[in-house]
Amino acid sequence: xxxxxxxxxxxxxxxxxxxxxxxxxxxxxxxxxxxxxxxxxxxxxxxxxxxxxxxxxxxxxxxxxxxxxxxxxxxxxxxxxxxxxxxxxxxxxxxxxxxxxxxxxxxxxxxxxxxxxxxxxxxxxxxxxxxxxxxxxxxxxxxxxxxxxxxxxxxxxxxxxxxxxxxxxxxxxxxxxxxxxxxxxxxxxxxxxxxxxxxxxxxxxxxxxxxxxxxxxxxxxxxxxxxxxxxxxxxxxxxxxxxxxxxxxxxxxxxxxxxxxxxxxxxxxxxxxxxxxxxxxxxxxxxxxxxxxxxxxxxxxxxxxxxxxxxxxxxxxxxxxxxxxxxxxxxxxxxxxxxxxxxxxxxxxxx
Ligand SMILES: *Cc1c(COP(=O)(O)O)cnc(C)c1O
Numbered sequence: 001x002x003x004x005x006x007x008x009x010x011x012x013x014x015x016x017x018x019x020x021x022x023x024x025x026x027x028x029x030x031x032x033x034x035x036x037x038x039x040x041x042x043x044x045x046x047x048x049x050x051x052x053x054x055x056x057x058x059x060x061x062x063x064x065x066x067x068x069x070x071x072x073x074x075x076x077x078x079x080x081x082x083x084x085x086x087x088x089x090x091x092x093x094x095x096x097x098x099x100x101x102x103x104x105x106x107x108x109x110x111x112x113x114x115x116x117x118x119x120x121x122x123x124x125x126x127x128x129x130x131x132x133x134x135x136x137x138x139x140x141x142x143x144x145x146x147x148x149x150x151x152x153x154x155x156x157x158x159x160x161x162x163x164x165x166x167x168x169x170x171x172x173x174x175x176x177x178x179x180x181x182x183x184x185x186x187x188x189x190x191x192x193x194x195x196x197x198x199x200x201x202x203x204x205x206x207x208x209x210x211x212x213x214x215x216x217x218x219x220x221x222x223x224x225x226x227x228x229x230x231x232x233x234x235x236x237x238x239x240x241x242x243x244x245x246x247x248x249x250x251x252x253x254x255x256x257x258x259x260x261x262x263x264x265x266x267x268x269x270x271x272x273x274x275x276x277x278x279x280x281x282x283x284x285x286x287x288x289x290x291x292x293x294x295x296x297x298x299x300x301x302x303x304x305x306x307x308x309x310x311x312x313x314x315x316x317x318x319x320x321x322x323x324x325x326x327x328x329x330x331x332x333x334x335x336x337x338x339x340x341x342x343x344x345x346x347x348x349x350x351x
Pocket of ligand 1: 032084085086087088111151155181183205207208209215218227300
């Protein structure tokens with residue numbers, strides 16, 4: 001608390017990201033980064049743009065990247081919004097659409113940044129309990145609301161909701177903006193982007209941080225009707241006109257252009273996930289079905305915090321959430337086959 005702070009600041013409880021420790025040979029399975037680097041063409045694109053033109057501001061609407069993304073998904077550039085990481089896109093989304101007299105709805109177990117944005121912007125919200133098996137129950141989403149948001153696949157569970165359920169939600173809530181946060185969709189889900197032309201209340205948010213191995217560059221996207229995108233642009237241009245720098249934009253374009261590299265990396269992560277899943281189950285873990293680049297698992301005989309601490313002492317870090325219903329679970333990011341081997345070696349010793 002400081003007497004210099006604006007009053008609202010002392011009431012915030014900021015999001016705490018997973019740690020980024022500087023330890024040699026660490027097996028880092030705690031923040032869902034991609035274990036593989038970006039396409040060589042991405043690195044080349046960054047090098048190619050590291051020149052005198054950096055003295056100039058970037059194109060403020062990221063026009064080139066919006067055109068590339070629009071082409072990739074069969075949209076128009078006016079249906080695409082670019083931000084500095086999807087966390088920034090989410091922040092603008094909460095500000096642009098969810099400050100309503102009716103409460104925002106999201107699941108009780110979900111991305112823990114959502115309540116943080118609500119406290120930042122003074123947004124009233126209700127959480128909707130997931131089912132016992134952590135699947136989404138659509139029933140309560142018919143209650144009066146000023147918006148709906150959840151990740152698909154959900155975080156940190158990895159559970160996927162089908163597109164026909166999402167369409168049902170969009171139809172039942174035509175007066176609210178429904179936001180699908182697709183941070184992990186490329187690891188096995190069907191994107192809701194194909195519904196954008198049919199539902200003016202749908203906003204799909206994606207990131208280049210996970211499946212496209214570019215967490216360090218900070219690039220996020222939103223796709224939706226022109227109406228929604230215009231709303232986001234109004235917020236952006238009242239906040240920061242140039243959210244994406246020249247190098248990040250060049251890298252993002254190159255990433256979408258090298259589709260075969262992207263698909264190969266996603267496929268490798270999916271195969272490793274299925275392998276890890278089977279190996280964890282063989283050790284007695286219960287693992288939720290995941291469509292993401294992580295698994296959410298618990299062991300009926302061992303405390304999650306104890307497992308996490310022992311893994312850590314052996315140089316393997318995973319994520320634990322101190323939250324009712326899931327505090328006996330660990331979220332483990334899918335690493336390379338070598339990372340998984342190391343993880344399993346330590347786990348076998350613990351169990
Ligand atoms: C990782 C993640 C994000 C944030 O991604 P950035 O683009 O790196 O800001 C957003 N939503 C969910 C559900 C995530 O897991």
